[in-house]
Amino acid sequence: MSAQILDGKQLAAALREEIRRDVEELRAKRGIVPGLAVLLVGDDPASQSYVRGKQKASTEVGIHSVVERLPADLSEQTLLERIDHYNEDPSIHGILVQLPLPPQIAEDRVITRISPGKDVDGFHPWNVGRLYSGGEGFVPCTPAGILEMIRRNRIEIAGAHAVVVGRSGIVGKPVAQLLLRENATVTICHSKTKDLGFYTKQADILVAAVGRPGLITADMIKPGAVVIDVGINRVDGRLVGDVDFEAVKERAGWITPVPGGVGPMTITMLLYNTLWSAKRMGNVQ
Numbered sequence: 687m688s689a690q691i692l693d694g695k696q697l698a699a700a701l702r703e704e705i706r707r708d709v710e711e712l713r714a715k716r717g718i719v720p721g722l723a724v725l726l727v728g729d730d731p732a733s734q735s736y737v738r739g740k741q742k743a744s745t746e747v748g749i750h751s752v753v754e755r756l757p758a759d760l761s762e763q764t765l766l767e768r769i770d771h772y773n774e775d776p777s778i779h780g781i782l783v784q785l786p787l788p789p790q791i792a793e794d795r796v797i798t799r800i801s802p803g804k805d806v807d808g809f810h811p812w813n814v815g816r817l818y819s820g821g822e823g824f825v826p827c828t829p830a831g832i833l834e835m836i837r838r839n840r841i842e843i844a845g846a847h848a849v850v851v852g853r854s855g856i857v858g859k860p861v862a863q864l865l866l867r868e869n870a871t872v873t874i875c876h877s878k879t880k881d882l883g884f885y886t887k888q889a890d891i892l893v894a895a896v897g898r899p900g901l902i903t904a905d906m907i908k909p910g911a912v913v914i915d916v917g918i919n920r921v922d923g924r925l926v927g928d929v930d931f932e933a934v935k936e937r938a939g940w941i942t943p944v945p946g947g948v949g950p951m952t953i954t955m956l957l958y959n960t961l962w963s964a965k966r967m968g969n970v971q
């Protein structure tokens with residue numbers, strides 16, 4: 687039997703409607719309009735498209751967004767000064783710098799400059815620490831979206847063996863931490879893992895986040911497993927994930943498509959984080 691599809695596009699639309707209603711209530715009852723500042727350096731087409739998506743989605747739910755498009759040869763100092771500006775702006779509740787950055791700019795110095803209380807990407811070391819220590823803080827958007835997809839489809843995490851392939855700071859490590867927080871037994875695999883299939887075959891929940899098209903094949907899957915594909919790879923003008931979707935869907939219990947799976951949840955969780963930040967700054971419960 688073919689796997690059930692974890693439809694991120696559909697879930698994202700439903701969540702955005704919930705967020706839109708919450709934003710409207712915050713505005714009507716408290717006069718607070720959530721504000722998001724997005725800084726885009728350079729002209730990478732994929733980054734431009736993601737930023738356009740963030741701006742459009744913000745407008746649709748009533749979040750005020752400011753997008754600064756900055757030249758590719760921008761100095762790190764100028765970017766840090768723009769961040770300082772938004773750190774001080776009381777109408778802005780969330781700040782993000784679209785990644786990747788050009789080589790002359792150090793990502794860690796930029797991320798660390800964002801006020802942790804406005805770090806809606808959840809990349810600042812303060813928020814990373816909160817995720818690991820179990821405290822309240824911003825959770826990175828893609829991992830938060832994955833957890834939301836699993837929960838909303840009533841898939842049991844506690845006691846499951848979750849295998850995460852990929853150890854990036856944006857997806858692999860935080861999603862592993864979130865699954866651990868939900869009482870999964872977690873294994874993290876990466877490019878140096880020997881015999882990857884040995885681990886993936888044991889996964890009740892498999893998260894693939896490496897950026898290698900077709901890395902996960904049907905023979906690497908436990909029958910009935912939940913397969914979450916975070917890969918976004920362009921092959922011959924087509925968008926494909928890290929999972930061989932057509933073959934794996936015949937063996938898995940649940941599977942995310944690419945496109946239309948995890949991707950749309952990323953921007954939705956950014957809206958959620960911005961709303962949460964505005965509520966927190968306004969002391970709204």
Ligand SMILES: Nc1nc2c(c(=O)[nH]1)N[C@@H](CN(C=O)c1ccc(C(=O)N[C@@H](CCC(=O)O)C(=O)O)cc1)CN2
Nearest residue numbers: 736782783784785786807827945946947949950952953
């Ligand atoms: N500051 C950040 N930079 C980056 C992040 C991030 O969370 N914060 N994540 C990615 C890019 N990203 C958001 O910024 C992102 C990636 C993919 C999607 C998405 O909706 N994908 C669609 C396909 C879209 C397409 O055709 O390309 C899908 O999978 O269905 C949204 C946002 C790196 N940088």
